[in-house]
Amino acid sequence: MAPVPIRTVGIIGTGVIGASWAALFLAKGLKVIVTDPAPGAEVKLRKYLQSHCSEVPNSHVSPEACLENLTFVNELDALLGKVDLIQENGPERLDFKRKLFAHLDENTPEHVLIASSSSGLPSSEFVTDCKKNPARILIGHPFNPPHLVPLVEVVPHPATGSEYVDAACQFYKSLDKEPVLVKQETPGFIANRLQAAVCAEAYSLISRGVVSAEDLDKTMTSGLGLRWALTGPIMTNTLGGGANFSHFMDHLGPALQGWLGDMEKHKFDFSPQQVDSVKDKVNDWVSQLDLKEIEANRDEALGKFVEDQQH
């Protein structure tokens, strides 16, 4: 029951994430069949694709050709027999996903890989009613916006077949994505945990008045994040230890522990008072900014950076 080459992708749900996936798949030359029950979904999606397909790094398909490869169907079942892979982007509600996945499993040929973009629910919780082949179900969690950011977290549930894990990784790689394998179902997977660690300390520093929100962000964009875009935390440690991770841990581990101890003492507690204090300080700063322009500039720089890295 080896997965077949993937030429046609089914997309369920065309909100922010589903629409961005569609732009990626189309810009990489795949055929896409989409469904979304929301009123006006098709018109909205076509408009989105017209302006975003061309942003996909290293795309060689014209926006017109992209749109020719798109089929919008009103009925979910109209796509289930025709696709080689499904990328699901429905609401993050357990009862909803349980029903949806039982239906998908029952009505889709057995070999078809079914990936959920879920960031919150582990798939073991929503494959419970799948009787046919739950081994082909896993999470393929993208990072916003999926058509620009290469990361995809691939998270199997304990009964996902390794051939489907391999096939999913291979599929995402074929689109110039960077799949990472999350070997155990873990709340927040990898990226959201690392992000939460940084945010909690950032909120503490800002609410305590140690640093302004603007300067906190600058610490990341002109230092830490800049370096982490090129070498991750482990490689950065290794290079910082004179090309030796063990040396880094032995010599800087105690300093790290000291900082972590102080952070523990001043831990952000998410109380209404602390949350309001961060909101006030952040809003004082961001209310002066043109956020639409910042987002557009970021996305342009993201696409350019990814394109450069892939060359």
Place this chain on the structure above:
Amino acid sequence: MAPVPIRTVGIIGTGVIGASWAALFLAKGLKVIVTDPAPGAEVKLRKYLQSHCSEVPNSHVSPEACLENLTFVNELDALLGKVDLIQENGPERLDFKRKLFAHLDENTPEHVLIASSSSGLPSSEFVTDCKKNPARILIGHPFNPPHLVPLVEVVPHPATGSEYVDAACQFYKSLDKEPVLVKQETPGFIANRLQAAVCAEAYSLISRGVVSAEDLDKTMTSGLGLRWALTGPIMTNTLGGGANFSHFMDHLGPALQGWLGDMEKHKFDFSPQQVDSVKDKVNDWVSQLDLKEIEANRDEALGKFVEDQQH
């Protein structure tokens, strides 16, 4: 007692950080007077500068002109009367720094700003024996390598004069650096705290076998870090909340708290067992890699990225 324009910088200590500062100052057209008591320090520094001055983003000074602006003196006191600012990079030992700063303060004209690159010691601890003008002493902590990474953390002690804080920020900005103001002396300042938060969770995930060291790093370089190089954690939250930070906090705060709670349960404890487990897993990966090549590629990409951003 307003600080004067800075044309000549004194550098004390030419290890990794001091040498990189020298490359930056020279490539920006400043005169630099350097001292370091280590045997062979001058030869080593000149060799470093020959290959690294030209890497400084948006430098318009030839490597030859850079070296013409360098003076190496064997005696510390020979530079103290001739410089407009001192950037100190001595050993991170409190007794050493206390004596050094008392001597610098006593023997340097009163208006001269004295910045320490210290990453570990707050300056309030080592200005204790300064009698003349401790108000002109502060920390200017760079991020490795200083000639490429724009971030400088400016950390005054409680008695640092605000005019010196302003002058330090202005000076670093004039070199295309990005100073951030740390308003209270805090262990690890900002960047090392945020980095420690990420590393602790990374070590936990790797030692528990949730993700490989390689994939942990990939999560950063192809997702989180990539985005953070362009928008910091607070702006990323704001854009993720539909251009509304309060909306983000209200809707995603509870999810963050849930992840943080799970991270707390699996907290890396720096026990020898856990440390060894991370070392083994990291070394299995990095021992296969050409680390010199990785570092050179990173530095080249860093310089290019910073140059692009500054245009």
